[in-house]
Amino acid sequence: MTTKVRKTLTLDPDVVGAFGDEPAALSAAVNAVLRQELERRVRRADLAALVAELDRRFGEPDPALVEEFERALT
Numbered sequence: 001m002t003t004k005v006r007k008t009l010t011l012d013p014d015v016v017g018a019f020g021d022e023p024a025a026l027s028a029a030v031n032a033v034l035r036q037e038l039e040r041r042v043r044r045a046d047l048a049a050l051v052a053e054l055d056r057r058f059g060e061p062d063p064a065l066v067e068e069f070e071r072a073l074t
Contacts, residue, residue: 009030019026055061 016026019029
């Protein structure tokens, strides 16, 4: 079993109420949401590092092309 760290959180009553009286259910839900956020931040940092490496290797992209691709993706 993984060692857990005890922290105090301040949450809205309706959010806590939705998980009932079982503290483990709320802890598991909070842990899952924080894990997703951590993974999102790691992916974002990895992507930023990749873009920086591509800029270093090939130079900054043409702003007109960036605008064209942004329009195509929205």
